Amino acid sequence: MVDPKGTRPAMNALAETLRQRIGQHGPLTLADYMGECLLHPKHGYYTQQEAFGRSGDFITAPEISQMFGEMIGLCLGATWQAQGAPRDAIVVELGPGRGTLMQDLRRIAPAVPGFDSLPIHMIEASPRLRRLQSDALPGVIHHAEASGLPQAPLFLIANEFFDALPIRQFRRHSAGWEEILVGCGANGLCFGKAAPQPYHFLDHRLEDTEPGMIVEYCPALPPIVAELSQRIADHGGAALIVDYGDWRSQGDTVQAVGHHQPADPLAAPGTADLTAHLDFEALYNAAKAAGLRPTRLTTQGVFLERLGLTQRAQTLAKSLSGAALDSHIAAHRRLTHPDEMGGLFKVMGFVAESAAVPPGLEP
16 A cells, blocks of 8 residues: 655545545545445446556456466366256356456357357446446346356356455554544545454454554455355356465555556545455355365466466467567466466365366365
């Protein structure tokens, strides 16, 4: 998180709306603030900004190369096949961006006979992004929340979805935990803190933190994972989660990016993307509590290489030359190299206890 420094520009429309809300009801949790910045119906980042692709503020793995979505397609297709190829299954993506990943998945799906005929469902809260996704994939079925998904076997991908869920942030104190809040001061929006108190969902963090340390908690994660897990436990399927983060939340990981540059998260709410690292331990525990079998945490590079990304890259390279070939080689490196996305991003899957682990995530 970038602490406010210097003089900020005049409040924009969303900042003024939040200032009035704070004046009436008191400071906001960081989760409430992030939720408004990202999804406010008129001024939210995903409502008004072009977030994805080279014209947006960040480029996700599907935008780097078609190979990423193809590998995801092969993994989910093989998992569907290993579970008996249920005809009533659905393919699901959480937070699909512009629909690029699912387009690439669909391209490779015929390699697994029958997998390409399964209906596609997407969880997307932004009306603008829903329109883009429908243009890219006619016939896609949209839901605002995971609870809207049908009771059926689901084969799901969530790529950079959980990092965009709003988080609460707490600083360890000798008397408990001080929650970081967003208030309003003489120079506009500012960070503050609540009086220290205990929080039961942070009891396990007392063993690995000291006073002054910051931890983060995503209140939306457990119910979303519970919804998905219930369907997998009852009907079969699998979930793949790809995101940046580590096994356990440690420190301040909130970041704002606007116009391809780090930004002050309070300066112009709604104009910058706000994210935080995924706590994979919380994901693991939520799936485990629902009776599923989470896989071990694997780096994106290892996962993709196990699925055959290099062989696919070599095949595609045969028809390329010059700048196109150079770009293709760079994309392969960016997706897999330990010093790039290959090491920064991690992958975890979860399936029913009796089901085979998805390929690429073997112990």
